[in-house]
Amino acid sequence: MDKIRIIGGNRLTGKIQISGAKNAALPLMAASLLTEDTLKLSNVPYLADIVTMANLLAQHGTNISFSASAQEFGKNMSLSSQYINNFTAPYDLVRTMRASVLVLGALLARFGQAKVSLPGGCAIGTRPIDLHLKALELMGAHIELAEGYVHAHTHGRLKGSEINFEKISVGATENILMAASLAEGVTVLRNAAREPEVCDLAYCLQKMGAKIEGIGTDTIRITGVEKLHGCDYSVVPDRIEAGSFAAAAAITGGDVELIGARMEHMQAVAEKFTDAGVEMYETERGVRVIAKERIQCIDIITQPYPGFPTDMQAQMMALLCVADGASMITETIFENRYMHVPELTRMGAKIVVHGSSAMIRGEEELVGAEVMATDLRASLSLVIAALAARGETVIHRVYHLDRGYERLEEKLSACGARIERISERPTRPFSLTEAA
Ligand code: UD1
Numbered sequence: 001m002d003k004i005r006i007i008g009g010n011r012l013t014g015k016i017q018i019s020g021a022k023n024a025a026l027p028l029m030a031a032s033l034l035t036e037d038t039l040k041l042s043n044v045p046y047l048a049d050i051v052t053m054a055n056l057l058a059q060h061g062t063n064i065s066f067s068a069s070a071q072e073f074g075k076n077m078s079l080s081s082q083y084i085n086n087f088t089a090p091y092d093l094v095r096t097m098r099a100s101v102l103v104l105g106a107l108l109a110r111f112g113q114a115k116v117s118l119p120g121g122c123a124i125g126t127r128p129i130d131l132h133l134k135a136l137e138l139m140g141a142h143i144e145l146a147e148g149y150v151h152a153h154t155h156g157r158l159k160g161s162e163i164n165f166e167k168i169s170v171g172a173t174e175n176i177l178m179a180a181s182l183a184e185g186v187t188v189l190r191n192a193a194r195e196p197e198v199c200d201l202a203y204c205l206q207k208m209g210a211k212i213e214g215i216g217t218d219t220i221r222i223t224g225v226e227k228l229h230g231c232d233y234s235v236v237p238d239r240i241e242a243g244s245f246a247a248a249a250a251i252t253g254g255d256v257e258l259i260g261a262r263m264e265h266m267q268a269v270a271e272k273f274t275d276a277g278v279e280m281y282e283t284e285r286g287v288r289v290i291a292k293e294r295i296q297c298i299d300i301i302t303q304p305y306p307g308f309p310t311d312m313q314a315q316m317m318a319l320l321c322v323a324d325g326a327s328m329i330t331e332t333i334f335e336n337r338y339m340h341v342p343e344l345t346r347m348g349a350k351i352v353v354h355g356s357s358a359m360i361r362g363e364e365e366l367v368g369a370e371v372m373a374t375d376l377r378a379s380l381s382l383v384i385a386a387l388a389a390r391g392e393t394v395i396h397r398v399y400h401l402d403r404g405y406e407r408l409e410e411k412l413s414a415c416g417a418r419i420e421r422i423s424e425r426p427t428r429p430f431s432l433t434e435a436a
Contacts, residue, residue: 024238040077047403074406087113160187177220325361344385374397
């Protein structure tokens with residue numbers, strides 16, 4: 001298994017190209033199941049999760065091809081779901097990536113049937129899919145749970161319906177957006193998720209011929225159509241990757257421009273950086289982050305968008321480990337998202353967790369250690385801490401990083417970080433051609 005070795009202490013300066021958002025690309029890929037035409041996506045990040053989704057779609061019968069994009073990063077992806085011959089999303093794929101459940105709404109809406117493995121537990125909590133299933137039932141789907149699978153079918157088209165989500169869910173909003181686009185009649189989603197990635201899916205569906213109003217609000221109205229068509233669509237830049245690099249720059253007292261980052265998607269995060277004494281402002285090409293002074297302590301509560309994202313919690317915690325004073329983080333989205341705490345503690349951080357809150361007492365410095373990546377964002381918190389720590393840090397199990405950060409070592413080392421991958425294999429652990 002690959003490791004990452006970092007020698008801390010170098011100030012990050014320069015430019016980092018922000019990739020397309022993984023969490024937008026995954027549902028967009030699933031949306032190709034809604035049409036027999038070709039969906040052409042650009043700015044698709046080169047990541048293990050994207051390959052998993054491509055493999056899942058390929059086994060349903062989707063024809064996928066990749067090509068290098070004109071940009072330095074990202075790929076163009078062409079998906080044709082004309083001949084879908086398998087409606088099962090198997091355990092092996094859903095287990096490795098929960099976003100696989102996003103094929104459920106699309107398969108059911110276009111083909112009237114789907115069999116999708118229940119995702120099961122994951123490192124950051126139980127993460128059920130009850131909201132997805134209840135909404136599909138309200139739309140007339142028959143759903144049974146048997147042998148670890150969701151068996152869903154409909155007679156005729158799904159029916160438009162009023163759906164009040166009892167909790168805000170990104171995945172459920174996306175699944176039902178796709179299902180409702182091909183349903184008969186009008187579907188109204190209340191308490192819908194408003195994340196930029198949800199909006200990206202909705203805009204792409206509109207380009208495919210869907211009738212959607214209220215994008216970016218908590219009430220979305222979808223008037224179902226009989227058919228959708230193909231389109232060209234460019235994946236939105238990754239606000240979480242941008243925020244992660246902002247934290248990396250800040251912890252080193254750096255000055256980095258995040259090329260392509262969209263300030264309007266980062267408001268809650270930018271506010272917290274500003275409160276912590278880090279300058280963050282919009283430039284013509286993206287967002288610039290400058291840290292001149294010691295980080296100040298702040299309090300953070302994670303919330304659905306436009307609140308502070310849970311996907312930035314671990315990275316911000318790493319930054320606050322060296323703040324002047326004590327900070328408090330409260331995690332309200334996932335119940336078990338402090339897996340990075342014992343690892344940061346190994347690097348000298350002073351963190352106490354009480355239920356859903358963590359108190360971080362800022363230290364003058366962190367010290368390099370051997371640590372273990374536990375999930376995607378937790379892994380990046382270790383990278384951030386290591387960039388500022390005295391001495392050498394070795395991060396084990398970096399396959400978590402490969403799920404969500406494109407060319408991480410390359411991007412950071414171009415800004416002056418001393419970071420290298422210690423590979424036990426001569427090439428990267430996944431290949432996009434595998435999935436084609
Ligand atoms: C998506 C993101 C993930 C992010 C999360 C919250 C993708 C691929 N992943 O995950 O990176 O951390 O949003 O911003 O986009 N819940 C239920 N029942 C359900 C569905 C969800 O109780 O049927 C709960 C979850 O356990 C969690 C909360 O709702 O506590 C939010 O989850 P959700 O927004 O659905 O997250 P994902 O879509 O899985």
